[in-house]
Amino acid sequence: xxxxxxxxxxxxxxxxxxxxxxxxxLVKWSLIIGVGALIxxxxxxxxxxxx
Amino acid sequence: MANEKRWYSGMLTTEDWWSFWIGIFxxxxxxxxxxxxxxxxxxxxxxxxxxxxxNSLIADHPEMLSGIASLIVSYIIFTIATCIGARxxxxxxKKYFLSWTIIFWLTAxxxxxxxxxxxxxxxxxxxxxxxxxxxxxxxxHYIIALLFGLIIGNLFPKKFREFMRTAAKPEWFIKIAIVCxxxxxxxxxxxxxxxxxxxxxxxxCATIAAYLxxxxxxxxxxxxxxxxxxxxxxxxxxxxxxCGVSASIATGGAIRARPIVPVMVxxxxxxxxxxxxxxxxxxxxxxxxxxxxxxxxxxxGLTVKTDGADAASGEITDVLMRTRAAEELGVEWEEGWITxxxxxxxxxxxxxxxxxxxxxxxxxxxxxxxxxxxxxxxxQIWWRFPKFVVGYFLAWFGVMALGLTxxxxxxxxxxxxxxxxxxxxxxxxxxxxxxxxxxxxxxxSEEGMGxxxxxxxxxxxxxxxxxxxxxxxxxxxxxxxxxxGG
Numbered sequence: 001x002x003x004x005x006x007x008x009x010x011x012x013x014x015x016x017x018x019x020x021x022x023x024x025x026l027v028k029w030s031l032i033i034g035v036g037a038l039i040x041x042x043x044x045x046x047x048x049x050x051x
Numbered sequence: 052m053a054n055e056k057r058w059y060s061g062m063l064t065t066e067d068w069w070s071f072w073i074g075i076f077x078x079x080x081x082x083x084x085x086x087x088x089x090x091x092x093x094x095x096x097x098x099x100x101x102x103x104x105x106n107s108l109i110a111d112h113p114e115m116l117s118g119i120a121s122l123i124v125s126y127i128i129f130t131i132a133t134c135i136g137a138r139x140x141x142x143x144x145k146k147y148f149l150s151w152t153i154i155f156w157l158t159a160x161x162x163x164x165x166x167x168x169x170x171x172x173x174x175x176x177x178x179x180x181x182x183x184x185x186x187x188x189x190x191x192h193y194i195i196a197l198l199f200g201l202i203i204g205n206l207f208p209k210k211f212r213e214f215m216r217t218a219a220k221p222e223w224f225i226k227i228a229i230v231c232x233x234x235x236x237x238x239x240x241x242x243x244x245x246x247x248x249x250x251x252x253x254x255x256c257a258t259i260a261a262y263l264x265x266x267x268x269x270x271x272x273x274x275x276x277x278x279x280x281x282x283x284x285x286x287x288x289x290x291x292x293x294c295g296v297s298a299s300i301a302t303g304g305a306i307r308a309r310p311i312v313p314v315m316v317x318x319x320x321x322x323x324x325x326x327x328x329x330x331x332x333x334x335x336x337x338x339x340x341x342x343x344x345x346x347x348x349x350x351x352g353l354t355v356k357t358d359g360a361d362a363a364s365g366e367i368t369d370v371l372m373r374t375r376a377a378e379e380l381g382v383e384w385e386e387g388w389i390t391x392x393x394x395x396x397x398x399x400x401x402x403x404x405x406x407x408x409x410x411x412x413x414x415x416x417x418x419x420x421x422x423x424x425x426x427x428x429x430x431q432i433w434w435r436f437p438k439f440v441v442g443y444f445l446a447w448f449g450v451m452a453l454g455l456t457x458x459x460x461x462x463x464x465x466x467x468x469x470x471x472x473x474x475x476x477x478x479x480x481x482x483x484x485x486x487x488x489x490x491x492x493x494x495x496s497e498e499g500m501g502x503x504x505x506x507x508x509x510x511x512x513x514x515x516x517x518x519x520x521x522x523x524x525x526x527x528x529x530x531x532x533x534x535x536g537g
Contacts, residue, residue, distance in 0.1 A: 015280075016274070016278050016279055016280045016281075018278060019274060019275065022414070022418045023270075023274070023281075026147055026267065026414065026517045027189070027267040027268075027270065027271050027395065030263045030264075030266065030267040031260070031263065031264065031267055031268075032261070032429070033263055034259050034262075034263025034264045034267075037263070038256060038259050038260070038264075038525075040520075040521065041255060041526075042129070042256070042258060042525050042526060044436075045253055045256075045526055046525070049249050049252060049253060050526075050527075050528060050529050050530070
């Protein structure tokens, strides 16, 4: 087994951490802000630049 | 991170900074040439389409020296430049010099052969080249360089493959080329077109898409659907959403992941980026995307996740679309704009890698490691900022400012054109050869790569491409490259 495979195989048995509230908030707020910003910027660019 | 104590850390030792130094050095030479009318850049070699092989090489200023002499001079000067960088980066100089020499001359030979008029000439060009037919395969030189690189990088003996990888630096070469590309935008601004600035502004959608849409969606996919740990999910999300190599490494550092994590993520993304580089340009050219060339270029910046493959695929798409436009529409679009759309979009994403690394570092300290009192260095934002972007904007705005004030546009074009066009394209070619040399398909068979490949493939198909394509259209629809002489 190569060193890289040994290093990686140490990852395999590791149990994934349970999903936590802060992860929900991070994902939720990123998406809300992202979609909102794209709507605003998309509108501005279509009105003022893409004629 | 322990070495990054000052704002100037890494200025003389990192590949990113050396793309800045080399790119800006030649841009400066061009500007000085323009200001003094002393020809400092006209020696740079160009590879025109040819029907007679004696016409396959030319200096950008042909009165300066012959084609073959310009190729030799170009080799000498670019060897000196890159060897200085390699020495500063502590590479094995003998290996680098020999490997670089083989890559340079292999690339030059492939460039010459693939520019044959029967392969590349458009129908409009046939008469001037004295031929009756041609395949009109624009961009053939890039594909051939890539193919030869892949053959050597995957089929030649292991020792030779590893030796060649010493100087196969696609990220370095493409970043030098991107700094040169900044000159093009600067010259376009001098020509008083607002198109360059419109392109700059429209690319901002990419930042929001990459960090606030792609990242959380891919993170959730990895955590919930594939049950990965936070460490793998965060690095995968950064590599798949932002940038395969830089963002993976920056994220790995920010969340203190084990070194194997960003290394493996980078490896899988380089392979996928290569597949995208081969598949996407013809898909974009020969589908209704052809009606939206600038949006097509931008879509590459949103969906191809290494700087090298993004710029390379932009360049191929640029050539393919311009060839098709010339053949079918009788329109000659200015070259380099579709490439610029791809590059600009990616630059908007790359610029904020440091900010994102800072955000993730703070989140991990607070919520994962539960050490809210520990400080995160804000200098991370500068340390992680891609320095070739500094060179790109410096070249752009420097050429624009000087060309609008103290140097006439004609003189500026005379001085900087060799850097903006022949040098940029030569370094693009070197990038393609190097991508091929560096891509090792054997990595796909390594343990753990299968799961990552599935996550990456799924993320690409259901998140990155659909959203990326939609945004590219929304933010760039109706934009077409300016017409030559228009």
